[in-house]
Amino acid sequence: MSDNHLPTAELQALDAAHHMHPFTDSAELARKGARIITSAKGVWLTDSDGEVILDAMAGLWCVNIGYGRQELVDVAARQMLQLPFYNTFFQTSTVPAIMLAKRLAELAPGDLNHVFFNGSGSDSNDTNLRMVRHYWAAKGQPERSIVISRWNGYHGSTMGAASLGGMKGMHAQGGLPIPGIVHIDQPDWWSEGGDMTPEDFGLERARQLETKILELGADKVAAFIAEPVQGAGGVIVPPVTYWPEIQRICKQYGILLIADEVITGFGRTGNWFGCQTMGFTPDIMTCAKGITSGYIPLGASIVSDEIFNTLDAADEFAHGYTYAGHPVACAVALENLRLLDEDGIVERAGSEIAPYLKEKWESLTDHPLVGEAKIVGLMGSIALTPNKATRAKFASPTGTVGYYCRERCFANNLVMRHVGDRMIISPPLIITKAEIDILIDRARLSLDETL
Numbered sequence: 249m250s251d252n253h254l255p256t257a258e259l260q261a262l263d264a265a266h267h268m269h270p271f272t273d274s275a276e277l278a279r280k281g282a283r284i285i286t287s288a289k290g291v292w293l294t295d296s297d298g299e300v301i302l303d304a305m306a307g308l309w310c311v312n313i314g315y316g317r318q319e320l321v322d323v324a325a326r327q328m329l330q331l332p333f334y335n336t337f338f339q340t341s342t343v344p345a346i347m348l349a350k351r352l353a354e355l356a357p358g359d360l361n362h363v364f365f366n367g368s369g370s371d372s373n374d375t376n377l378r379m380v381r382h383y384w385a386a387k388g389q390p391e392r393s394i395v396i397s398r399w400n401g402y403h404g405s406t407m408g409a410a411s412l413g414g415m416k417g418m419h420a421q422g423g424l425p426i427p428g429i430v431h432i433d434q435p436d437w438w439s440e441g442g443d444m445t446p447e448d449f450g451l452e453r454a455r456q457l458e459t460k461i462l463e464l465g466a467d468k469v470a471a472f473i474a475e476p477v478q479g480a481g482g483v484i485v486p487p488v489t490y491w492p493e494i495q496r497i498c499k500q501y502g503i504l505l506i507a508d509e510v511i512t513g514f515g516r517t518g519n520w521f522g523c524q525t526m527g528f529t530p531d532i533m534t535c536a537k538g539i540t541s542g543y544i545p546l547g548a549s550i551v552s553d554e555i556f557n558t559l560d561a562a563d564e565f566a567h568g569y570t571y572a573g574h575p576v577a578c579a580v581a582l583e584n585l586r587l588l589d590e591d592g593i594v595e596r597a598g599s600e601i602a603p604y605l606k607e608k609w610e611s612l613t614d615h616p617l618v619g620e621a622k623i624v625g626l627m628g629s630i631a632l633t634p635n636k637a638t639r640a641k642f643a644s645p646t647g648t649v650g651y652y653c654r655e656r657c658f659a660n661n662l663v664m665r666h667v668g669d670r671m672i673i674s675p676p677l678i679i680t681k682a683e684i685d686i687l688i689d690r691a692r693l694s695l696d697e698t699l
């Protein structure tokens with residue numbers, strides 16, 4: 249039963265007393281009270297005070313199809329009645345898991361034809377970490393176990409995934425990274441490119457991978473993992489030279505390439521997958537979030553024929569989660585993918601909405617606080633700076649201005665996140681041009697109030 253009838257203050261007090269929130273300053277939460285979201289439709293959220301808020305983050309980068317799709321609810325209800333749970337362990341399967349694996353194999357690029365289901369993005373990356381090591385062991389090269397990833401990348405919160413991630417604040421808690429994971433620098437031209445052109449900088453950062461492989465010995469390196477476009481790191485769009493060079497290096501040294509598509513998958517960058525937008529083909533893709541548009545948790549590792557065939561011939565992969573291939577989650581994912589495709593949502597997002605949003609988003613660069621404005625498909629960021637010409641940082645600790653701007657957005661009924669002093673968006677793919685105009689107006693107003 250819903251407790252929406254309780255007054256906001258009472259809900260906030262209960263929340264602060266009993267609910268431990270992820271990535272949240274609990275002292276501040278207790279002082280201010282959480283903003284409690286009670287319902288949503290399309291791109292609009294409603295809170296417990298009846299305020300209507302434009303969600304420019306699609307929840308947490310996941311509600312690609314928008315809120316309130318009855319079709320997904322109906323499919324979930326039907327599947328719960330028919331078969332609410334059965335596992336896919338020990339020689340059993342279910343129809344939704346089979347049909348979703350088939351559909352993902354059709355959508356995925358190259359020969360990524362085989363799907364290992366997981367419960368989330370984090371545990372998908374844990375699967376990948378174990379799977380690439382198992383793969384190399386199966387090929388008689390067990391010493392090939394190091395995985396290279398990037399500083400300021402985000403791959404999740406489990407021990408493995410947070411170690412793959414390059415968030416130093418996360419590494420500082422809980423004894424991370426675990427052994428066998430090393431990091432190289434990110435391709436963030438705005439913050440770290442200095443006097444280089446973006447193209448030269450992209451090549452320089454990609455070649456750090458080659459340098460690291462040679463330093464470690466190619467025969468020790470299992471894989472490289474990265475997000476096609478870094479999301480949680482602040483929507484860092486790499487220079488165009490970056491990904492082709494990464495692909496060349498991985499091929500040359502026989503290193504497996506894992507694209508973490510948890511955010512960039514399912515239309516977010518204007519194509520079905522971010523690797524298609526960035527022009528490379530991975531050996532493994534990590535998927536979650538948009539796979540079900542966030543209506544229900546599900547993750548997937550989609551792997552190439554070569555990886556599948558090698559694992560198939562090897563000892564059983566002793567790995568799996570109870571909820572892997574959960575029939576309700578798979579049924580919802582299938583329906584979500586059908587609607588994203590047959591309603592033309594991914595197609596329209598790429599061909600019509602992305603160009604309109606890009607023009608409007610980039611128009612914010614005339615604002616005195618805005619330096620770089622980057623956007624690919626429907627994920628964008630602006631770098632706040634006191635001096636555009638020198639790309640200077642603020643005198644206040646990093647994130648102070650971004651946090652203030654985010655608070656102004658929230659007060660203006662716009663959900664936009666800040667990562668340090670970058671403001672980021674990732675709206676539902678079904679956002680209309682009129683809603684984009686509202687988003688930009690509220691963003692501009694919030695920037696004015698941050699000045």
Ligand code: PLP
Nearest residue numbers: 368369370402403404508510511
């Ligand atoms: N990988 C990427 C690129 C992500 O952005 C995230 C979450 O934001 C994850 C993995 C972790 O996914 P989850 O939160 O579903 O575990």
